[in-house]
Amino acid sequence: MRHVLSVLVENEPGVLSRVVGLFSGRGFNIETLNVGPTLEDGLSLMTITTSGEEQIIEQITKQLRKLVTVVKVVDLTHLQSVEREMVLIKVNAEDERRAEVLRIADIFRCKVVDVSGNDLTLEITGDQGKIRAIVSLLQRFGIKEFARTGTVAMRRSMQVD
């Protein structure tokens, strides 16, 4: 099962490789990994998506907590959380199909961030489902380039059943 882990770490050199090395050294898998500084000086937040049996996920979270530079690990999977990812897609959009691409972009509330005679570059944010949907819709036009950030996630303030 897919899990989203929110990992608060000391912002110091080598911390990323400690975390990544833990995954590779113990044969765990990382699907996406996103890191950025937090508002508090000296701390960074990583969002890691991974998958595995419950026992593996338990090991991953415990092993992460054991790292001296890791301050906090929260598994967001069983909590209500907000998950977003940003993707840039450069899609074929020659004259006769441009309108169609723009219409899809509009439906998905994408931003057009770059245009040329032959293609459009779209900026999309959303959860995994939305990203998957637009990718499958745009694929028939031909996707030329594709870049994604990996998931960022946050626990919702209200945990409503």
Place this chain on the structure above:
Amino acid sequence: MERTGAQILLECLLQEGVESIFGFPGGAVIDIYHHLPDYPALRHFLVRHEQGAIHAADGYARATGRVGVCLVTSGPGATNTVTGIATAYMDSIPVVIITGQVPTPLIGNDAFQEVDIVGISRPCVKHNYLVKDVKDLAWIIKQAFYLARTGRPGPVLVDLPKDVLQAKTVFEYPESISMRSYNPNLAPNRRQVRKVTELLRRSRRPLVYSGGGVISSDAAEELTWLCRTLRIPVTSTLMGLGAFPGDDPLWLGMLGMHGTYAANMAVGHTDLLLAVGARFDDRVTGKISSFAPSAQVVHIDVDPTSIRKNVNVDVPIVADCRQALRGIREELEICSDLPDWSEAHQSWLEQVSEWQRDHPLRYTFSEEPIKPQFVVEKIYELTKGEAIITTEVGQNQMWAAQFSKFHRPRTFLTSGGLGTMGYGFPAAIGAQVAFPDKLVIDIAGDGSIQMNIQEMATAVSYNIPVKIVILNNGYLGMVRQWQELFYAKNYCATCMHLNPDFVKLAEAYGAAGFRVTKAADVERVLKEAFAVPGPAIVDVVVEPEENVYPMVPAGAALTDMLLV
């Protein structure tokens, strides 16, 4: 007053109570060595190979319970310690490794003797540091020692660039440490402890399975109290030997691949397995699905990652072993309706002693060639468990574990987790430095001893009177045993053709050398060697094809043992 980084480092070591440093100099750490003579309280032992330094620091730590210190230069000096770091990491031994590094402006430039030792050692240290500013040096050293010895102990590496060692600042040693990200849990959860006492009360066939954690948390006394009072038989891992007196009738010996029949059968039949400071290593469990099949499992460990890593646990207790065992004792002491333990466990104890009686450890005596087990028994007989025994790795290690008895913690030093050949001799040097008046014996094989034999020069030059007993069978015996049993006797690359003459080798280094070929001479020669004032090698020519039994083939259930 301003001091250089090198001086600050040495001041920090003094503050940490360090007395002995095992090291090897080089360009990157020459500033430390330059100031070392100003600190006569810090005794430095010059080894002949950095692997010797780290194993010696490790042996010192295992024998004393204090943090061992190893000091080496950058590049090859640093990489030569990696095997020893991994050894200490696998067995949770507190060691601080100080490595030199090229000056900070050269880092990343492939400078002479530059290596990214922080990167290389990352998977096998508890934590490591690259010090980039002399102002950070004091608190980093303080943290390094704190991390090494607290929680689940382990090696911590500090990499020191040459310019940091030369830079100056005012020395102030921080008084306390606060780390928001490191707070090991030491006290047991009361409710869990209560569950354990409840299980103990109901169990009819309880078994204690203790490990190295009992020794590192100094919990041997508490463990012994619990087992003796509640009449619970005890088995332990290789790392746990010495935590429970080896001559107690409740003692079953080691469990696992080369464990005793009684211990492995007891695991197979227990209804309550109390695992204390042990981590269910595959050499211990055999086939996981048939490990302790009818038992509820209580697991006490200070490291949460150990719990449920390999086996399912009914009552996990994340705590220091000593505190957890004390908690159980306190809980039991306030219970009013405790059973009569001897009566409650009577039929179980009878069953266990029957296993012990029917299938003891055994071998067939022979006068010539000598049986290796006989040599180990003689060593025990002569030392009565008063010596510190270290081992190399392989058959020698297993025979030492099986045919010696250990009565006190920190008297058996061996590379358990990593299985590092070449560990025993330098570790013995470290232990002997800590306890100059004790008899320290390395039980070795002819293969293993050659992995760090150069440390003979260290032993001789400081007159460290370590005794090495080589069980010389002319083979890499354990691999040969596997080849015999599971690989159609294809003895590929396990015969040690052209071993050196170990007696002459000892003499060449300036140590004493002895050779024995007949069982009748073993006692006399061992006595003679133990009485020599300096280091000595006893080369015992033993039966070349003797095997270690019992044996559980890899991946089989513990109860499927190959007996003698």
